[in-house]
Amino acid sequence: MKENDHSTLEIIEVCLLAGKIMLRSGAETYRVEDTMSRIAASCGIQNAHCFVAPTAIIFSMDGMEPTKLVRISERSTDLHKIALVNNVSRNISAGKLTIREAYALLKEMDQNDFTFPLWEQILAAAISSGCFLIMFQGKWNDFLAACIAGAVGFLFLVYVHRFIQIKFFAEFLASLMIGLSSAFFVKIGIGHQLDKIIIGSVMPLVPGLAITNALRDLMAGHLVSGLSRGAEAFLTAFAIGTGIAVVFTFL
Known part of the structure; x- marks a missing residue:
């Protein structure tokens, strides 16, 4: 998958959405940063930078797009969502998912509630x-x-x-x-x-x-x-x- 196959904005949105879901679901900081970096690298972007804190995600690509910030106001524990995001990341790396397909899956995942009754x-x-x-x-x-x-x-x-x-x-x-x-x-x-x-x-x-x-x-x-x-x-x-x-x- 090449960088010019998709717009840079789409790649940034997928990375940020994946990071937001993982961080809100209780994932470790280094795991969130690693997943976002892997998604960007799979799209041909090697110079992506991300900084993750428990309440915010900062993501940028050198010389391409402005730095973007996502605030995290609520956090819980949902290991199922973390596993699903990791699976999406692996499928992107393997070329089984396009950026648009991954974004649609992540968007649906973000809206779904997998918590027990x-x-x-x-x-x-x-x-x-x-x-x-x-x-x-x-x-x-x-x-x-x-x-x-x-x-x-x-x-x-x-x-x-x-x-x-x-x-x-x-x-x-x-x-x-x-x-x-x-x-x-x-x-x-x-x-x-x-x-x-x-x-x-x-x-x-x-x-x-x-x-x-x-x-x-x-x-x-x-x-x-x-x-x-x-x-x-x-x-x-x-x-x-x-x-x-x-x-x-x-x-």
């Missing part, structure tokens, strides 16, 4: 909370309490975040609800080990992916992205810990 997410949070309780050497008679507390906390997180667009405040309130629910179950006799129930229930809120991506970005040399992702993970952990600490303060 809310009830499945809540069910997964409940089961994982109970399993984490057992993993942390809790007792089986606390399994039900951990499942319910974890489900309540996750549901509270989802609905609070819909009305209050402050991520850390939603996580603080969700952990507060988990602490109150766990204390209530222990008081009425459904639960027994308060600490194990709380530990298991807050695990679905723990920013494991953010911590992993921060470390991988740092090891790849992307210091700005690594430090910013690390700060975000720290604030999330701080919000969760603060919510639980407030509960223990009044017990």
